[in-house]
Amino acid sequence: MMAASYAGDGRHTGSYYAASANPAPERPPLAGDHDTEICVVGAGYSGLSTALHLAEKGHRVTILEGARVGWGASGRNGGQIVNGLNASLSTIEKRYGRDTASFVASLVQEGGEIIRERVARYDIKCDLKQGNIFTAITPAHMRELEARQKHWRSFGIDNQVMLDKAALRDHIGSEFYAGGLLDTTGGHIHPLNLALGEAAAVEKNGGVIHEMSPVISVDSHAARPVVRTEKGSVTCDRLVLCGNAYLGHVVPELAPRVMPVSTQVMATEPLSEDLAAELLPRDECVEDVRYILDYYRLSADKRMLFGGGTVYGGTDPKDIKSKLKRNMDKVFPQLKSAKIDYAWSGNFALSFSRVPQMGRIGANTYFAHGYSGHGVTGSHTFGRILAEAIHGDAARFDVFAGLPWIPFPGGRALRVPYSVMGSWYYGLRDRLGI
Numbered sequence: 001m002m003a004a005s006y007a008g009d010g011r012h013t014g015s016y017y018a019a020s021a022n023p024a025p026e027r028p029p030l031a032g033d034h035d036t037e038i039c040v041v042g043a044g045y046s047g048l049s050t051a052l053h054l055a056e057k058g059h060r061v062t063i064l065e066g067a068r069v070g071w072g073a074s075g076r077n078g079g080q081i082v083n084g085l086n087a088s089l090s091t092i093e094k095r096y097g098r099d100t101a102s103f104v105a106s107l108v109q110e111g112g113e114i115i116r117e118r119v120a121r122y123d124i125k126c127d128l129k130q131g132n133i134f135t136a137i138t139p140a141h142m143r144e145l146e147a148r149q150k151h152w153r154s155f156g157i158d159n160q161v162m163l164d165k166a167a168l169r170d171h172i173g174s175e176f177y178a179g180g181l182l183d184t185t186g187g188h189i190h191p192l193n194l195a196l197g198e199a200a201a202v203e204k205n206g207g208v209i210h211e212m213s214p215v216i217s218v219d220s221h222a223a224r225p226v227v228r229t230e231k232g233s234v235t236c237d238r239l240v241l242c243g244n245a246y247l248g249h250v251v252p253e254l255a256p257r258v259m260p261v262s263t264q265v266m267a268t269e270p271l272s273e274d275l276a277a278e279l280l281p282r283d284e285c286v287e288d289v290r291y292i293l294d295y296y297r298l299s300a301d302k303r304m305l306f307g308g309g310t311v312y313g314g315t316d317p318k319d320i321k322s323k324l325k326r327n328m329d330k331v332f333p334q335l336k337s338a339k340i341d342y343a344w345s346g347n348f349a350l351s352f353s354r355v356p357q358m359g360r361i362g363a364n365t366y367f368a369h370g371y372s373g374h375g376v377t378g379s380h381t382f383g384r385i386l387a388e389a390i391h392g393d394a395a396r397f398d399v400f401a402g403l404p405w406i407p408f409p410g411g412r413a414l415r416v417p418y419s420v421m422g423s424w425y426y427g428l429r430d431r432l433g434i
Contacts, residue, residue, distance in 0.1 A: 007067035010212050015344040016267035017192040024196045030213040030232040036062040039234045042242035044074035048198040049383020055205035066214035070195030072246045076346030078295045078307045080285045081112045081187040086354035086372035105155035111377025124197030127300040131284035132186030135177045141289050145181040159185045173278045176331045188285040188297045221362035241367040244349045258349040258370045264320045265307035266343040276302040358400040
């Protein structure tokens with residue numbers, strides 16, 4: 001919600017998801033001064049999840065969205081239900097201790113469970129499928145996956161299956177990998193249709209959504225926070241900020257905590273049934289374990305949706321198709337002649353620690369952001385935790401709010417060059433297989 005023009009005319013980016021979106025109404029912009037119990041800024045997954053949990057509990061909720069529902073990362077992402085945070089449980093344990101790691105382990109599968117429950121309860125048509133695979137390119141990657149499986153098992157999570165090169169061939173029609181790890185509780189969805197379905201569920205439970213209402217100022221420290229747009233305002237008992245990478249500088253306290261990072265996705269033409277079955281015979285989604293990774297899956301109409309790459313600072317690369325097609329052709333030489341019908345980019349919010357952040361500004365303003373590329377599941381979990389806190393049970397909220405956030409070295413001025421240097425270093429390690 002950076003400024004009135006940040007989303008142009010508010011129409012969705014030229015993605016496959018926008019082209020195949022379910023019908024949805026255009027909600028009117030905010031006009032005039034309003035009073036509500038809870039105001040949520042942002043109609044992406046975090047905002048929709050928070051609002052829906054609260055509306056189901058009988059709270060009066062208003063959502064302000066600067067563009068259209070799901071306009072940002074929630075409607076542009078790879079559509080993968082991946083359990084866990086960007087920071088591994090091993091990293092969290094080393095950084096914060098076993099108790100915090102156990103707490104995080106208790107909820108790493110919750111986001112996927114929430115999505116499946118929402119899809120079933122509200123009959124959301126979003127092409128929900130089961131299974132995701134983490135792939136290894138080098139022996140070092142395989143050791144990393146083996147360590148992950150062992151560590152997750154130490155927390156009682158035993159839904160991951162190691163696959164050697166031969167076993168992986170039954171899941172992915174490529175010789176590019178050394179093996180992989182199957183998470184049977186992962187999956188994939190049409191992300192924009194999930195967001196649209198959740199927005200309809202919010203309204204079904206009495207919530208109000210205003211689109212095309214970019215926030216221009218927030219009085220977050222008032223006893224009753226006030227949110228202002230160009231044509232109106234909302235005064236509320238509780239305010240929830242869920243703008244994530246697109247919140248911009250509206251709330252100065254949050255701006256330095258995260259950095260926008262763009263990632264890209266493209267969609268091929270529809271593939272033949274035989275070719276689709278050769279590439280991904282079990283229709284699972286895939287991501288590799290490199291620092292700058294590839295991720296891909298099949299759409300409902302058998303297109304290969306292939307994503308990857310990062311641009312720190314949130315700018316778009318000049319030629320998405322050529323950037324991604326080189327990587328796709330390495331994995332699937334069978335697709336070298338495939339036509340690319342769509343290519344798009346979108347921003348996610350990166351925290352330096354790779355751990356999402358949650359907390360309060362003042363007494364009655366809440367926020368959640370910084371999913372660092374793992375927002376499909378994390379945002380749904382954090383939405384529930386925010387709703388729990390607002391409803392009166394802050395136990396889980398307080399754990400996350402109590403974790404120290406780590407600033408980017410050099411502050412906002414140097415966070416992009418520092419991150420580029422870091423990605424170069426870790427990319428080199430990937431190439432060297434160490």
